[in-house]
Amino acid sequence: MHSIPGRRVIMALFLIFLLLPIYWLVNMSFKTNAEIVSTMTLWPHTPTLQHYRRIFTDESWYSGYINSLEYVVINTIISISVALPAAYAFSRYRFLGDKHLFFWLLSNRMAPAAVYALPFFNLYSAIGLFDTPWAVALAHCIFNVPLAVWILEGFVSGVPREIDETAFLDGYSFPRFFIRILVPLIASGIGVAAFFCFMFSWVELLLARTLTSVQAKPIAAIMTRTVSAAGMDWGLLAAAGVLTIIPGALVIWFVRNYIASGFALGRV
Amino acid sequence: MDKTVNQKAWFLVLPVFLVVAFSAVLPLMTVVNYSMQDTFGNNQFFWNGVGWFKELLDPSTDLGGRFLASLGRNLFFSMVILAIEVPLGIVVALSMPRQGWTVAACLVILALPLLIPWNVVGTIWQIFGRPDIGLMGYTLNAMGLDYNYVSNAVDAWITVIVMDVWHWTSLVALLCYAGLKSIPEAYYQAAQIDGASRWAVFKAIQLPKMNRVLLIAVLLRFMDSFMIYTEPFVVTGGGPGNSTTFVSIELVKIALGQFDLGKAAALSLVYNLIILIVCWIFYTVMTNAGAERKVQAESEPATEPKPLAALKPVTALKPKEGVA
Known part of the structure; x- marks a missing residue:
C-alpha cells in the first residue's frame, strides 16, 4: 500500500x-x-596512488582542505549559536515586526551569491578580513543563519510550552533554562541544523573563491586554478575531487537516522 | 497554540539581526550606490541616475539584450528541471524500501550528491561526459550518436539538465520521503478496508500529506536553479557561445570579469528584486496553507487528510486504532 x-x-x-x-x-x-x-x-x-601521494605531500594542496574545513566549522558554530535564541523567540513570542523579520531572513537565504560577490570583496577588504577564514565564514552566514533559524524554529515549536513554564516556576533563570533544558531537548534538531550549515558552507565556491587569495584559499578554488595552469592533469583533478566527497560522506553517515526528518526541516 | 506578545523577544533576535544585516544590508547599500554611477577606472565615479536600469530593461542595447536573454534561458532551465525533478523525486520517495538496513543505505546514497562541492559536481560531469575520456560521452559516441557538449548547444543543455537532475532530485525525494513517513499506518488500513485503488491512496492520502514539503522543495529548487552558477560554469563555461549563460554567470562576467560596477550593480538589484517577489509569493502561499491546516485541524481533528468521498476513514479508523 x-x-x-x-x-x-x-x-x-x-x-x-x-x-x-x-x-x-x-x-x-x-x-x-x-x-x-x-x-x-x-x-x-x-x-x-601517485595522485593521492602528491596531494598529501604538497602543502599547497592539502592546506586547501584545512582552510575549507576551518571556515566551515567557524561558520557552523556562529550560525547555530546566533540562530538558537532567535528560533526560540520566533517560536514562542509575537513581537513588533516578527513576520517581516522572518521573511527578510528567508529572502536572504534565497539571495544569489553572485550578487554579493563584489560587495563582499569590498567590505571584507575594507575591514581587513580579506583572505582569512573569518571572511568566508561570515559571508556564508548570509544563507546559513536564516536556514538555521528556519530549521531550529520547527524543532523548538515541537517542544511543549508547558516545559518552559514548569522550568520557570521551578526558579530556572532564562539562560539556565535555555542551556540545561531546551538545548538537550532539541539536540537532534541542532544536529540537523549543523549538518545543513556544514553542507551549504562546504559546497559553496563562488564566495569562498572571491574572498580569498593565498592564505585561506579553499580546496575548491585550488582545484580550478591548478588544473588550468597544469593543462590536463585529469588524474590529479579526480583524486582531489574524491577527497572533497569524503567529509560529506562521513557527515551523512553520522546523521543518517535524522536525514529524513532533517530534510523536512523539522516541520512535517 | 497562541503566542504571547513580548517585545523583549527582540533581544533574542538581535544577534541574528546584526549578523545578517552586516552581511546583507551593508553590501546591498554598496550595490545601490554603484548602480547609480558610472566609472572610467581610477576610482572616479560619475552620477548616472537610472541610466543603467533603463539600459538593462531595453532589449535593443547590449546590456539589456544580454540580461533578458540570460533571464529567459534561466527561467526555461528552472521550469525544465522542476518538471523533471518534482515527479521523479516523488516516484523515488515512493520507491524507498520500507525497513531494514537498505533504508539507511538508500538514504546515505541519496544524500551523497548533495554534499559534493558544486564545482566538483561540475568536474564529475565534465569527466563523465567528455567524448574522449568520459564514460557517458564515449558510450554515446560509440552508439553512433554525435554527442559533444563543448561544441553543440543542445548537447550542452542536455548535459547541464541531466547534471542538475543528478545533483538535486535527491533533495526532493528526501523531502517527500519525510512527508510520507509522517503518515500513520491507520490511514492505509482504512483505505484498504474501503478498497481504495493505488491511485486513490496516492491522491487522497499521500499527496495531501506531502504538499507542505513539496512546497518547500519547489521553493528551494526554483531559487537554487534560478541562481545556479558554479556547475554550468565548470562544465560548459556558459558556452558554446552564450547558450548556457545563466543570469549569475552573466553577472559575474560583468562584475568580476569586466569590473563594470554600475552595470553589474543595476543587474544585481533587478535580479534580487525578482527573487524577492517570487520568494514573497511562496512565503504567503506557505503561511496561508499552514494557517488553513491549523484551522482545519482545530475544527475537525480526525479527518485532517481530506478524505475522498468514497473513503470515509473516521468510522473505519476508530476500532482499528483500538486493535493496533
Missing part, C-alpha cells in the same frame, strides 16, 4: 544513475594520466 509497483527496479536504477558518475571519478583517480588519455578502461589496469 505504501509504495508503487516495480519500486525495487526504480530504486536500483536511480541509485545506479547516482553512483555511476561518482564511480567514474574514483576510477579516474587511480589511473595514470597515460592510461586516462590513451585508452578507455572500465577499471584501472595499472592502479596507482
Whole structure:
C-alpha cells in the first residue's frame, strides 16, 4: 500500500544513475594520466596512488582542505549559536515586526551569491578580513543563519510550552533554562541544523573563491586554478575531487537516522 | 497554540539581526550606490541616475539584450528541471524500501550528491561526459550518436539538465520521503478496508500529506536553479557561445570579469528584486496553507487528510486504532 509497483527496479536504477558518475571519478583517480588519455578502461589496469601521494605531500594542496574545513566549522558554530535564541523567540513570542523579520531572513537565504560577490570583496577588504577564514565564514552566514533559524524554529515549536513554564516556576533563570533544558531537548534538531550549515558552507565556491587569495584559499578554488595552469592533469583533478566527497560522506553517515526528518526541516 | 506578545523577544533576535544585516544590508547599500554611477577606472565615479536600469530593461542595447536573454534561458532551465525533478523525486520517495538496513543505505546514497562541492559536481560531469575520456560521452559516441557538449548547444543543455537532475532530485525525494513517513499506518488500513485503488491512496492520502514539503522543495529548487552558477560554469563555461549563460554567470562576467560596477550593480538589484517577489509569493502561499491546516485541524481533528468521498476513514479508523 505504501509504495508503487516495480519500486525495487526504480530504486536500483536511480541509485545506479547516482553512483555511476561518482564511480567514474574514483576510477579516474587511480589511473595514470597515460592510461586516462590513451585508452578507455572500465577499471584501472595499472592502479596507482601517485595522485593521492602528491596531494598529501604538497602543502599547497592539502592546506586547501584545512582552510575549507576551518571556515566551515567557524561558520557552523556562529550560525547555530546566533540562530538558537532567535528560533526560540520566533517560536514562542509575537513581537513588533516578527513576520517581516522572518521573511527578510528567508529572502536572504534565497539571495544569489553572485550578487554579493563584489560587495563582499569590498567590505571584507575594507575591514581587513580579506583572505582569512573569518571572511568566508561570515559571508556564508548570509544563507546559513536564516536556514538555521528556519530549521531550529520547527524543532523548538515541537517542544511543549508547558516545559518552559514548569522550568520557570521551578526558579530556572532564562539562560539556565535555555542551556540545561531546551538545548538537550532539541539536540537532534541542532544536529540537523549543523549538518545543513556544514553542507551549504562546504559546497559553496563562488564566495569562498572571491574572498580569498593565498592564505585561506579553499580546496575548491585550488582545484580550478591548478588544473588550468597544469593543462590536463585529469588524474590529479579526480583524486582531489574524491577527497572533497569524503567529509560529506562521513557527515551523512553520522546523521543518517535524522536525514529524513532533517530534510523536512523539522516541520512535517 | 497562541503566542504571547513580548517585545523583549527582540533581544533574542538581535544577534541574528546584526549578523545578517552586516552581511546583507551593508553590501546591498554598496550595490545601490554603484548602480547609480558610472566609472572610467581610477576610482572616479560619475552620477548616472537610472541610466543603467533603463539600459538593462531595453532589449535593443547590449546590456539589456544580454540580461533578458540570460533571464529567459534561466527561467526555461528552472521550469525544465522542476518538471523533471518534482515527479521523479516523488516516484523515488515512493520507491524507498520500507525497513531494514537498505533504508539507511538508500538514504546515505541519496544524500551523497548533495554534499559534493558544486564545482566538483561540475568536474564529475565534465569527466563523465567528455567524448574522449568520459564514460557517458564515449558510450554515446560509440552508439553512433554525435554527442559533444563543448561544441553543440543542445548537447550542452542536455548535459547541464541531466547534471542538475543528478545533483538535486535527491533533495526532493528526501523531502517527500519525510512527508510520507509522517503518515500513520491507520490511514492505509482504512483505505484498504474501503478498497481504495493505488491511485486513490496516492491522491487522497499521500499527496495531501506531502504538499507542505513539496512546497518547500519547489521553493528551494526554483531559487537554487534560478541562481545556479558554479556547475554550468565548470562544465560548459556558459558556452558554446552564450547558450548556457545563466543570469549569475552573466553577472559575474560583468562584475568580476569586466569590473563594470554600475552595470553589474543595476543587474544585481533587478535580479534580487525578482527573487524577492517570487520568494514573497511562496512565503504567503506557505503561511496561508499552514494557517488553513491549523484551522482545519482545530475544527475537525480526525479527518485532517481530506478524505475522498468514497473513503470515509473516521468510522473505519476508530476500532482499528483500538486493535493496533
